[in-house]
Amino acid sequence: MIYTVTFNPSLDYYVNVNNIKSGVVNRTVSERLAVGGKGINVSLALKELAEPTLALGFTAGFTGKYIREKVTELGLSYDFIEVAGQSRINVKIKSNTETDINGTGAQLTKNDVNKLVRKLKLLLKEGDWLIVCGSAPAALGETAYADIFKKLKVIKGVNVVVDACGKLLTETLKYKPFLIKPNVYEMCEIFGLNAIPDVEGIFACARKLQDMGARNVIVSMGSGGAAMVTETKKSMYVRAARGQLVNSVGAGDSMIAGFIHEYLKSGNYFTALNFATAAGSACAFTKNLATREQIEYVESLML
Secondary structure, three states, rough: OOOEEEOEEEEEEEEEEEEEEOOOOOOOEEEEEEOOOOOHHHHHHHHHHHEEEEEEEEEEHHHHHHHHHHHHHHHOOOOEEOOOOOOOOEEEEEEEOEEEEEEOOOOOOOOHHHHHHHHHHHHHHOEEEEEEEOOOOHHOOEEEEEEEEHHHHOOOOOOOEEEOOOHHHOHHHHOOOOOEEOOOHHHHEEEEEEEEOOOHHHHHHHHHHOOOOOEEEEEEEHHHHHHOOOOOOOOEEEEEOOOOOOOOOOHHHHHHHHHHHHHHHOOHHHHHHHHHHHHHHHHOOOOOOOHHHHHHHHHHHHO
């Protein structure tokens, strides 16, 4: 089973505004609501690829109620923990550029997190996958994910995947996650780089993350493709397919789902990275998460 954890699920409010201007009233051309949160996106993409998945995390208030209703409509299996406050609303503005305004979300307590840990201890078995991604409430600190892994380390043989920023990611590396997937900007932030390095420089940074404990590292580069270093000491790079950017939200989450799906099928890092890059690109080319057919079409353009 593949379990995803989303600390901060959201309602994503997408609006299109022609030539948005600051300081005046702007009116939308179109708008829509969608369920958001990186772990939920990963589970939805896995479901599309016919992989068994259960979405875990926390929901709160009337927004949390809507998230659960919408996830049910989408046919996704979930087991969210209800907490105090309100799940966040994120505003995604599409105009001359893309602008995101992300809400804070519910303020989780350590007791809430302990409930999640107890649930995971009951669920996880050898060979399962645990994907923890996205942001965590500031009140829990930068060790929020590492604290979970410390309490779960008695469970052997679980493949852990982490997709997070800064210390929230690096603090988990001592627990040797199977895979981490920073994007190139997050990687630059970790190492204090002022400019994006070339592919060889990205490989070098990824190896440093391996030295810190990560077994495999994918660095996503948007339209620039993706680079990977593996625990078998291989370095590989895949170019992204060319296409029109429609919506970048969920592209990185689709990459993770695509990688796991293909890796489970083939056990081959390169074909998994190639399919992952196709999944991320296909997502970026559509307003929703991509279908399997769309991913396979984009992959055919990359051959």
